[in-house]
């Protein structure tokens with residue numbers, strides 16, 4: 001009797017111990033689960049914080065671009081670019097953002113100006129052939145991809161080439177809309193177009209700087225070699241707007257008064273400009289490479305073309321700024337000093353504010369000489385490397401940049417002959433920028449990148465391309 005009650009008590013104890021053990025296991029399990037969920041929760045929170053920090057960086061860039069589109073400063077070609085760069089890093093309550101890019105092997109703070117590269121849609125066959133690793137068949141295929149016709153050039157590739165290989169697509173027969181589209185063209189390989197920048201974000205990511213450890217195979221030298229993507233773009237755009245912020249006036253249809261009012265030229269010069277614009281093959285950039293008096297032959301008041309030497313007063317005598325000083329040491333100078341010709345300042349204003357073509361819709365953009373890549377000038381346009389160095393150092397020494405393409409003529413060694421083949425490619429404005437904004441959570445250091453290409457040629461600014469690589 002007594003022993004049976006003892007054994008009952010012992011078995012009760014075993015049950016209690018078991019119950020406690022099971023309860024403890026459940027509690028421990030719950031704790032682990034809760035902890036894991038908390039960790040997951042804070043990781044998710046950190047990711048959200050990083051993503052919104054990156055977004056804040058992008059929104060800041062867009063706001064600055066829009067402000068400067070509405071408030072253009074024709075006297076300062078770098079006003080917007082400087083402000084973009086100054087605001088390219090920022091701090092929020094829960095995170096930070098950082099915007100940077102590589103150009104010519106150097107890492108810069110700020111968004112990438114698509115106008116620092118050559119637009120693939122504007123390059124001639126000869127210029128295409130200047131691109132490193134380019135072959136005649138690939139250059140031919142690129143030309144065929146862009147041109148409207150279906151006639152394959154001798155070594156190019158049109159519709160039938162792609163159809164015969166079952167590729168499931170055909171040439172656009174129009175301008176390329178993105179850089180990556182280039183890789184659809186016959187004979188173009190990502191090894192050439194991307195080289196180390198495998199995700200095409202203009203940044204040196206860790207897998208792009210660790211040699212053979214991870215794809216792609218790279219040089220692991222701390223410098224981004226982006227292949228063709230470093231020098232070519234399809235995003236830069238033309239705009240109807242002048243650096244003054246107003247729409248450019250078309251010399252073919254403008255009245256002399258309008259031209260005088262906008263550019264400050266004399267009535268006679270306005271008449272010559274209008275007269276020249278009516279001639280066949282007239283192009284605004286030709287004003288840069290030949291004096292107005294020789295272009296508008298038999299000008300408005302019968303002025304004969306300038307005969308050198310007679311540097312007429314008023315041509316540059318009124319100028320006291322830095323650039324006129326640079327000119328006197330330059331030697332070449334702006335040789336437009338004959339009667340009826342434009343002085344440097346007027347030429348600059350005419351090039352900035354006037355056009356000779358009707359703007360219908362945005363086309364491929366020109367290169368902004370203020371941000372131009374030296375590699376593009378040297379390699380794609382085959383410019384003398386020494387001259388490129390002079391151009392870039394003179395440009396960088398100017399706090400307000402080059403405010404007109406005419407300023408290039410003031411650079412030592414630069415002549416009309418050198419400039420002639422380049423003139424149609426150059427500008428002093430940029431409308432499209434690619435922003436690679438990396439957000440970082442303060443809580444865990446988690447990172448998130450937003451890559452967006454922003455077009456500010458019309459307001460509100462538009463995002464042409466968006467990725468979270």
Ligand SMILES: [Ca+2]
Pocket residue numbers: 143144145146147148149150151158171173
């Ligand atoms: Ca074609």
Ligand SMILES: [Ca+2]
Pocket residue numbers: 196197198199200201202203204205208
């Ligand atoms: Ca990259």
Ligand SMILES: [Ca+2]
Pocket residue numbers: 207208209210211212213214215216217218
């Ligand atoms: Ca690698």
